[in-house]
Amino acid sequence: VIDVTTDTDAVPATVGVGGDASFDLFYARQRKSLIALAYAVTGSRSGAEDLAQDALTAAYRSWDEVRSKDNPGTWVRRVLLNKASSAYRRRLAEAKALARHPRDLDSSAFPEVTGEIDKIWREVRRLPRRQLEVVALTYMEGMSMTEIAEVLEVTKQTVNVHMRRARKTLSDRLGLEDPA
Amino acid sequence: MKTLEDTLREAAGSIRTEAAKMPDRTWHTATRRAPLGVLVAVAAAALVVAVIGIPALLTAGGNRDVADDIATTTGQAEGTADAIPANPELPEDARHVVTQNVPGYGEFTLSVSGPVTEVIDGETVVMTCLHVVAPTVGPDRTVGVGGVSVCGPNLSSTTFGIWVYTHCDETNRSGTGVMSILGLDTGVPNTVRLALDNGETVEVTTDDLAAVLAWDAPHTVTGIAISGRSAEQIASAIDLPLGVCG
Numbered sequence: 074v075i076d077v078t079t080d081t082d083a084v085p086a087t088v089g090v091g092g093d094a095s096f097d098l099f100y101a102r103q104r105k106s107l108i109a110l111a112y113a114v115t116g117s118r119s120g121a122e123d124l125a126q127d128a129l130t131a132a133y134r135s136w137d138e139v140r141s142k143d144n145p146g147t148w149v150r151r152v153l154l155n156k157a158s159s160a161y162r163r164r165l166a167e168a169k170a171l172a173r174h175p176r177d178l179d180s181s182a183f184p185e186v187t188g189e190i191d192k193i194w195r196e197v198r199r200l201p202r203r204q205l206e207v208v209a210l211t212y213m214e215g216m217s218m219t220e221i222a223e224v225l226e227v228t229k230q231t232v233n234v235h236m237r238r239a240r241k242t243l244s245d246r247l248g249l250e251d252p253a
Numbered sequence: 254m255k256t257l258e259d260t261l262r263e264a265a266g267s268i269r270t271e272a273a274k275m276p277d278r279t280w281h282t283a284t285r286r287a288p289l290g291v292l293v294a295v296a297a298a299a300l301v302v303a304v305i306g307i308p309a310l311l312t313a314g315g316n317r318d319v320a321d322d323i324a325t326t327t328g329q330a331e332g333t334a335d336a337i338p339a340n341p342e343l344p345e346d347a348r349h350v351v352t353q354n355v356p357g358y359g360e361f362t363l364s365v366s367g368p369v370t371e372v373i374d375g376e377t378v379v380m381t382c383l384h385v386v387a388p389t390v391g392p393d394r395t396v397g398v399g400g401v402s403v404c405g406p407n408l409s410s411t412t413f414g415i416w417v418y419t420h421c422d423e424t425n426r427s428g429t430g431v432m433s434i435l436g437l438d439t440g441v442p443n444t445v446r447l448a449l450d451n452g453e454t455v456e457v458t459t460d461d462l463a464a465v466l467a468w469d470a471p472h473t474v475t476g477i478a479i480s481g482r483s484a485e486q487i488a489s490a491i492d493l494p495l496g497v498c499g
Contacts, residue, residue, distance in 0.1 A: 109272035113265070122275065193264040212265035244257050251257040 096136050099145060100129055106214070107153055113209040114157045116198055128153035150214070150224050154206050196246050197239075204239035207232055 104125055111121035131152045132139045139145045197208050203225070210221045218236070222229045244251040255263075 105272050105275060106269075108275055109265075109269045112268050112272060118271075118275075121272075190264045190267045193260060194268070197261075197264075208261070212261045213268065240257060243261075247257065247260065249257040249260055250254060253256075253258060 095140060096133055099132070099140075103146060103149060104129065107149065110150065110209055110213045111153055111157060113194065113213045114154070114198065114205055116194060124153055124156055127156055144223070147220070147224050150210070151226070154224070158202060193247065196243055199246075200239050200242060203227075204235045204242070207235040208239050208243075211236065 107125035107128060108121045111124040112118060115121055115124065128149050132145065132149045139148055142148050197205060200208065206225060207221055210216045210224060214220075216224070218229050218232045221232045225232065240251050240253065243249070
């Protein structure tokens with residue numbers, strides 16, 4: 074479980090173009106956790122990096138407003154998941170286009186996320202979008218149902234329903250016991 | 254036997270480990286694509302101004318200030334909208350120019366340009382672009398004229414097949430509205446019906462729109478219809494923090 078508010082990544086020396094130290098710290102603390110979350114929902118390393126960067130760009134552009142929120146980390150995750158959803162739709166069109174223009178593409182997966190682990194995430198990504206988001210926020214971010222409800226702007230009950238359905242589906246597809 | 258809970262926790266740990274290895278990026282790289290975005294935005298706006306003219310923009314959005322802004326940005330003086338822009342960066346092969354009133358939204362103008370070749374970070378990128386200008390509702394719920402360009406294919410790039418650029422005015426409202434209408438930024442599907450000059454009607458989701466127009470359309474598009482959401486729903490969607498232009 075990652076505590077996204079206390080990640081102690083060093084602030085890169087060149088960070089600070091925006092001239093706001095509080096954003097620099099926010100950026101440094103959040104980026105890798107956002108990449109991990111984005112990878113969980115997209116399965117693309119470059120896509121995850123871009124999504125994380127785009128979400129942080131959105132935060133930067135509205136930083137005065139975002140920094141005043143109770144939890145800017147929640148806000149930036151909401152942005153990331155929204156962008157991940159639209160990015161997924163765009164990738165469908167990209168995939169169709171690239172299929173018509175065959176070429177060698179570098180694998181964009183994390184090199185160590187292979188075999189059984191990769192299979193598990195592929196199954197997670199086959200879930201309906203909300204279920205995928207709930208699973209990703211639960212396991213990648215270690216968030217509680219209440220925190221997830223805040224990110225997704227739904228009720229805690231809705232989160233519970235999505236999680237229950239996701240677990241049932243994953244348990245069946247992966248052939249794993251789920252005593253919970 | 255491992256439980257689902259154990260398995261998911263282990264799978265999450267693997268991704269976190271890999272993410273932790275990602276090299277740090279300096280913050281300014283976040284805006285790496287902005288210059289091209291601005292270039293395409295200006296080019297597309299100028300294209301529309303040149304081909305359609307300011308009166309069409311005014312008709313579409315009813316916002317003279319925005320139309321004037323576009324004209325100023327592109328170096329087009331009011332009243333000379335029919336002139337070919339002098340900027341050598343502008344695409345000169347605009348085609349499939351369509352203007353049509355879409356009930357519930359207003360007047361849409363679509364055009365296709367390219368292919369154009371750009372060198373980005375030392376990489377040659379060949380792009381064909383679909384440009385859309387439409388009335389939009391901004392975060393402040395005012396109505397203006399906005400635009401979006403969907404460009405591709407980007408065959409020599411290892412990252413993107415399609416690039417989407419919004420044409421932003423100073424209120425940052427324009428592109429987000431059009432992207433929302435087209436379903437490019439909200440995840441809510443729209444159905445777009447395209448009438449082709451050979452008499453066929455092609456119904457596609459907005460996922461396919463760029464592909465159809467930028468890559469596959471051998472015909473002139475003679476009409477477009479968009480179904481899906483009301484203006485209120487669009488305005489609501491734009492309340493999401495989607496206001497990134499570039």
